[in-house]
Amino acid sequence: MLLVFAVAAALWGLGWVLDVPRRSRIGVVAGLFLVVICLQLLLPDGHPVREMTGTSPALWLLLAGFGAVAVFYGRFVSGMRAKVLNAEREGPAKPGGAFSDTELERYARHIVLRELGGPGQKRLKQARVLVIGAGGLGAPALQYLAAAGAATIGVIDDDVVENANLQRQVIHRDADIGMPKVFSAKQAMEAQNPNVVVRPYHRRLTEEIAAELFADYDLILDGSDNFDTRYLANRVAVAQGKPLISGALSQWEGQISVFDPQFAGPCYQCIFPEAPAAGLAPSCAEAGVIGPLPGVIGSMMALEAIKVITGAGAPLRGEMLIYDGLYGETRKIALKRRDDCPVCGAA
C-alpha cells in the first residue's frame, strides 16, 4: 500500500516540477488509485501485484469514500462563499435610484435621525455639490460629503499635493505628493464610498468657467485660499441664486457662514465689501495654521451642507460663526444685507 502512495507522490511531484496544471495532476493521481482499486477487485487473492498494492479492496474503497466526501464539502463551502461575495459586490448603485441593502445599512445612522430620516438621505442621494478648493477646508468637507452619500461631488483646484500640505490636508497621503489635489481627493473619496460620483476639475476657478460650472450644481462650498476666488464664487452664486457655504481660517481662528440670497440673507460681499490690502490678511503659508482647525471648520461646512440639502434644523443663514481654537471659544453674530452691496444690493 505504501508503494502506491509513493508512486502517487512521485507523479504529483513530477507534475509540479514540469509545471503541469493542478487539475491534470489530480486527474493522474485519481487514475492511479482507480487502477489500484480495479486490480484489487479483479485479481485473485494472493496475486503478487495485489499483495504489493495493499491486499484488500475494502481499505481502498473506504479511502475513496473519504476523498469523495472531502471534495463535496470543499465544493459546497466555496459555493457558499462565492454567493456571499457576490451579494456584497452588487455594484455601485446609480445616483438617484432606490437604495440597495448595502446603502441602507451604510446610511442607517442617518436614517434613524428624526431630522434626516429616509427622505433626507434620499435628498442627499440626489444632491449635486461643488467644493472649491481641495485643501485644508476641502479635505474634511469632501470626505464627509462623500461618506454621507451626497450623489455628485464636484471639486475644483489647480494645485498639486505638496509635502507642507499634509500637516492638515488629511484627504491626501504621503504617496500623493506631486499629484493634482483633485485626483488625490477623488481616489480617497471613492475609496471611502464607491456610491458617489466625483467630478474633478484640475484648474483654477476663473470668471470664464465659473457660471457654466456652478450651473451644474445645487450648492457651492467655498474652501478656497484667496480673496479673488472668494469674491468670484460669491458673485456667481448670487447671480444663480445658489446657496454658498463659506469657510475661512487663519492661524487659530475660523469663520463659517451660509450665504443664501434666496432667503433674503446677505452675501459675502455685504459683510466684507473689500478685500484687505495685500499683505494685511496673510495666507496659511505666510501666517501658519494649526492642523486640526481646517478639520473643525471644514467638517462644519459639510454639516451645514447636509442641513441645507435636507432642510434639517437651521443652517447658518444670515449668521456667522467664529471659532477661536486658541481659547476654545465660539461666537456667533447676526449678519445683515447691505442695501448698497454691488453684488446683491440692487437685486
Place this chain on the structure above:
Amino acid sequence: MKIIVNGDPREVAATTLSELLAECGYSGRVATAVNEVFVGSSARIDLALADGDRVEILAPMQGG
C-alpha cells in the same frame, strides 16, 4: 468705558464704533458687530457704544 472686544474685556476711550476701530488700530476693511448684530461700515460713525457692549471685529480671512 469697558467694552468687550472679540471676547476680551478692555478699557477704551472711544465713544463710537469708528473711534473704537481707530483706537484698536484697525483699518476700515473689517466687518463689525455690536452685541452680536452686524454693523455696516457706513453706520459705524454714528454708532454710540455703551458700557459692557460686546464688539466683534472681523478681519476677512482668505485661508482655506
